Amino acid sequence: MKGNIEERIASVVLIIFSVVYLVGAFFIPMPALKQQLGPGAFPIAIGFGMLALAFIYAWQQFRTAGKVKEDEAEIEKRAVIIGAEEKIEKKVDLRTMGFILGLMLFYAFFFEILGYAISTFLMFMVGVFYLDRRHWLRDLVIAVISSFVLYYIFTVLLRVQLPAGPLKFLEF
Amino acid sequence: MDFLSNFWSNVALGFGVAVTPFHLMLCFIGVFLGTLIGVLPGIGPMTGVALLIPLTFGLKPNAAIILMAGIYYGAMYGGSTTSILVNTPGESSSVVTCLDGYQMAKKGRAGPALAAAAIGSFVAGTFATLMLMLFGPWVAGIALNFGPPEFFSLMLAGLTVVTSLAGRSLVKALFATLFGLAIATMGIDNQSGVPRYVFNNPELMDGLEFLVVAIGLFALCEVFVNMADMKGAVQERLSIKGSLWLTKEDWKRFIPSCIRGTLAGFFVGGIAGAGAAVASFVSYGLEKKSSKYRDELGQGAIEGVTGPESANNAAAGGSLIHLLCLGIPGSGTTAIMLGALLMIGLQPGPLLFIQQPEFVWGLIASMYIGNALLLVLNLPLVGMWVKLLDVPLYLLMLFIIMFSFLGVYTVNNSVQDLVLMVGFGVIGYLMKRLDIPAAPVILGIVLGKLMEEKMRQSLVISDGSLMIFVNRPISLFLLFLAVVAITNPYWKQVGRGIRRLFGGAATASK
Numbered sequence: 001m002k003g004n005i006e007e008r009i010a011s012v013v014l015i016i017f018s019v020v021y022l023v024g025a026f027f028i029p030m031p032a033l034k035q036q037l038g039p040g041a042f043p044i045a046i047g048f049g050m051l052a053l054a055f056i057y058a059w060q061q062f063r064t065a066g067k068v069k070e071d072e073a074e075i076e077k078r079a080v081i082i083g084a085e086e087k088i089e090k091k092v093d094l095r096t097m098g099f100i101l102g103l104m105l106f107y108a109f110f111f112e113i114l115g116y117a118i119s120t121f122l123m124f125m126v127g128v129f130y131l132d133r134r135h136w137l138r139d140l141v142i143a144v145i146s147s148f149v150l151y152y153i154f155t156v157l158l159r160v161q162l163p164a165g166p167l168k169f170l171e172f
Numbered sequence: 173m174d175f176l177s178n179f180w181s182n183v184a185l186g187f188g189v190a191v192t193p194f195h196l197m198l199c200f201i202g203v204f205l206g207t208l209i210g211v212l213p214g215i216g217p218m219t220g221v222a223l224l225i226p227l228t229f230g231l232k233p234n235a236a237i238i239l240m241a242g243i244y245y246g247a248m249y250g251g252s253t254t255s256i257l258v259n260t261p262g263e264s265s266s267v268v269t270c271l272d273g274y275q276m277a278k279k280g281r282a283g284p285a286l287a288a289a290a291i292g293s294f295v296a297g298t299f300a301t302l303m304l305m306l307f308g309p310w311v312a313g314i315a316l317n318f319g320p321p322e323f324f325s326l327m328l329a330g331l332t333v334v335t336s337l338a339g340r341s342l343v344k345a346l347f348a349t350l351f352g353l354a355i356a357t358m359g360i361d362n363q364s365g366v367p368r369y370v371f372n373n374p375e376l377m378d379g380l381e382f383l384v385v386a387i388g389l390f391a392l393c394e395v396f397v398n399m400a401d402m403k404g405a406v407q408e409r410l411s412i413k414g415s416l417w418l419t420k421e422d423w424k425r426f427i428p429s430c431i432r433g434t435l436a437g438f439f440v441g442g443i444a445g446a447g448a449a450v451a452s453f454v455s456y457g458l459e460k461k462s463s464k465y466r467d468e469l470g471q472g473a474i475e476g477v478t479g480p481e482s483a484n485n486a487a488a489g490g491s492l493i494h495l496l497c498l499g500i501p502g503s504g505t506t507a508i509m510l511g512a513l514l515m516i517g518l519q520p521g522p523l524l525f526i527q528q529p530e531f532v533w534g535l536i537a538s539m540y541i542g543n544a545l546l547l548v549l550n551l552p553l554v555g556m557w558v559k560l561l562d563v564p565l566y567l568l569m570l571f572i573i574m575f576s577f578l579g580v581y582t583v584n585n586s587v588q589d590l591v592l593m594v595g596f597g598v599i600g601y602l603m604k605r606l607d608i609p610a611a612p613v614i615l616g617i618v619l620g621k622l623m624e625e626k627m628r629q630s631l632v633i634s635d636g637s638l639m640i641f642v643n644r645p646i647s648l649f650l651l652f653l654a655v656v657a658i659t660n661p662y663w664k665q666v667g668r669g670i671r672r673l674f675g676g677a678a679t680a681s682k
Contacts, residue, residue, distance in 0.1 A: 010606050014347065021354055024369055031364035037631050039361040039368060042624045046354050053347045060343065092400045100399045100569075101598065104392070107577060108590035116578070124570050131566035139567065146574060158230045160582050 004061060011058035018054045022047030099130055115165020116154075120147035183305070186533030190541055195238050198231075199538050202242020203546050209243070210250020211557045212568060216264065217247035217505045218611070219390040223572070225383060225512045226579035233516050234531055238538040240509055241492075245297065245542050247505075248448065248488050249550055252289040252481050253557055256282060265448035265484040268456045272469060272476025279472050284418050288426055288474050289481040290550045291418075296434040296482035297543040300489020303438060304496070305536050308525065311497040315522035320629035321640050325650035327623045330500040331615060332654040337450055338609040342658070345609050352616020353623070355380055362621070363628060375588050382511040382617050384580055384589050388596025389603070389610045391576045395569045396601035422474055425465060429475040430482045432458055437483030442490025447503030451487030452480035489539070496520055496532060501618065504611030511618045515583070 025043035103123060110119040124143035128136060154160045189195065209220030224243050228236035251266040256273035269289065276285040318326070331349055338345040358369040359379025370376045418426060433455045440451040459479040460466050469476050491502035499521030501507035513520055518531070525532055550557070580593045603610055634640035641647050 007606060010602075028368050029366055031366050037628050037636070039364045039366045042627065043354070043357045043368060046350050046357065050347060050350045050354065053343050053350065057343050057347065094400075096399045097396055100395060100573075101594070104573060104594045104597070105591070107573065108587060108594060111577060111581060111590060112587050116581075120574055120577075124574065127566070127570045127573075131570075132564065135564075142567065146571065150578075154578070158227070160226065160230055161585065162578070162582070163585075 008058070008061045011054060011061050014054040015051065015058060018047060018050040022051060096131075100127075103127055103130075112163045113165065115167050116162040117147045117151040117167060118165055120150075178309075179305075182309075182529060182533045183537070185530055186535075186537035189234060189530050189534030190238065190537035195235060195534070195538065196541065198235055198239045199242045199542050200545055202239040203246040203249075203542050203549060204242075206243035206246020206248075207250040207546070207549060207557065208246075208560065210247040211253050211560050212250075212563070215394065215568075215572070216251070216390075217244060218386075218508060218614075219394055219572075220247045221505055221508050221512075222383065222386040223391055223575045223579055225508070225515075226582045228512065228516070229582060233513075233518050233528075234534050236516055237513065237518075237531065237535050240512060241535060241539055242542045242545075244488065244505060244509065245485075245539070245546060248485055249290065249293055249546050250557070252293070252477075253286065253550075253554065254561065256285045256289065256477070257558055258561060265452050265487075266481070267449070268452045268480040269477055271456070272471075272473050275470070275472030276474070276477065281472065284422055284474065285477050286554055287418055287551060288422070288478045290547055292426070292430045292433060292478040292482040293485040294543055294547045295430055296437060296486035297489055297546075298540065299434050300438055300442065300486045300492075301536060301539045301543065303442060304489060304493050304539075308493055308497050308532070308536075311493060312522040312525040315498050316526075318522070318646070319644075320626040320633065321644055321647045322650065324623060324626040324630055325641055325647040325654070326498060326500060327619050327626070329650045329654040329657070330494070330498075330502070331612075331619060331623075332657040334447070334502065334504075334615055335612050336657040336660055337447070338612050340607055344607065345612055346658075348603070348608050348610065349612040349616045352613035352618075353620040354616075355385060355613070356617045356620020357624070362625060373588075375584070375586055379621075380592065380617075381580070381583050381589060382614070383515070383583055384593045385596050385617055386508055386511065386614050387576045387580055388593040389600035389613060391572050392594060392597025393600030393604060393610070395572050396597060397604060398565060398569055400601075418474075425474050426478050429459055429463060429478040432462065433479035433482030434486045436479075437486030438490045440483070440490070441487025441502060442493050447491060447505075448484035448487040449503075451483040455479040455483030492539075496524060496535070497522060499524075499622075501615060504614055507611070507615045507618045511614070514618070 022044065025040055025047045028038075028040040028043060030038050030040070103126060107119060107123040110122070113119075114122070121143050124146065125140065128139040128143070151162055154162055155164075190199070205224060206217075206220065209215050209224075210217065215223075221240065221243055225240070228239055231239065248265065252269050252273070254260050255266040255269040256277050259270050259274040273285045273289065276282065315326075335345045335349045336342060338348070356379070358376060360367050360370070360377050367377065436455045436458050437448075437451040440454050441448060456469075456476065456479060459475045460469055463469070463473075463475045463479075465473050465475055488503075488505075491506050494500050494502045495506045495510055499510070499519065501510045510520060518524070518528070576593065577590055580589050581587075583589065600610055630640050631638070641651060
């Protein structure tokens, strides 16, 4: 089962994460003043808790498959009762996801350098041209509104500060 | 007595705060945006409230919470519209509404279904607000006597109840909660001034901003989920034909199920502290057991719409009791609201009722107004809301990205926060893929700092003995609740084991 492999990897990652967190907790320095339960105790407790749960999770994933199936029916029944969210198990369009992740990172990088208005406009248009360029003219108008007009609304009307970038000379 | 004599003056105070042109406008904007968000596919109340929090930054606390509550309520309403017309719930609490709502719409009775959902929500929301008004001060009065140990146990109970209901696997949900608590330990320790998990990064001195995590885990995660499957199924939308109004026969069936739903929802949300999604499922179960028309459920019975819709709104209102009186959020959305209030500098809890009555009562009054506004806004304008479903998915996703960045940047003016948020977006997507619930993470972050503080205060009182949590009756009771919540899924197995021990073959039959 493919899903199971994913979960096995995840359980190992969670164990590693818990260990790293726990080790970090032991390195929290003690304050000069002795206190009842220092700053390290709570993180240490959390760390051990996570580690224990990660091991249980791993054990659930690595034990023989036949037993898991029986449990799954039971779990599924419970999920229906409490309304757990739908599990996503579709084919993944990795290229689009990679594109969107890159877009977000570039957006973050240029957010201050180019200012909110310009970076948002660019992000929007790049996104439009990659994802669906059929209505690019309409989307261009939307992009202008959501970048330049929104910038004006936020900075002037709501008095929320946003980076101006090269448009600084327009400040009021 | 004391409360009762103050009651009317409090109500008057509240409406005095809420009925100013500015606050009325905010309330309207709130429910409008909330409905918008609720209707838009893929943006649930949690994502919506998190995304719109930055709008409240320029506002005073009163105005901010009025706007936020409006958004919360509106989103709860909006979700039902898509459930009925498109068979896609806008949020988890209207999943059940799909069952009968969509069937009704298929039979050409979309109008009555929408009307039943709206009126049911209105009745339930008003009822919950009334209860909040009557019992809120009382609950706050009790909680006022709580010391640090009681608060610690209360928070533990709150966390475990929400965690135990959060997903398919208890282990995963618990891990998510602890992950949230772990994130909360980042930053300078309040009590000793020692930096923890700061990695010599000055921007992490105050810890991770909760909005960074919340928007990453919910909003950006939503973007990734949708991008992973861009060519998703084209939705078939049913149009509204015929009258919007309920017939006499409908009313006859509407009223009892509305009452059942409201009471069940309020019990689940207000007393048990579970969220709106659970309430709607409980209500559907209740309808299946007690309705006269139970055989029609699933084929477009009006009870299947009214009950769950009433229940989820009653629960939404009920969980505000926990939030305002105890400072403990009962659901993911209220956890986000708590985080937002903390950012504004308000600490919800019993003291709030005494120190800032105009805030609490203003909110309560605005909830009445918001509920009424929603009814007006929703029924006649349903056609307009449905048009929103035509917004292409890619534009919607780009908007979410934009608003996420806008919101998170305005908190600290930090680009590092933006990158961290994207990181949490990826984590959120992986969690969703692995079926690890995200709501407990938010709960853990919001409650973590306070929980640790109360624990350490308790141990100072008791001079280091953990027995202080068990020796106090209220604290012991709350801890007991926490244990019950956590072990709940295993009772059945234990019971079966015991029966097998004593009963033998008689009970072994399946």
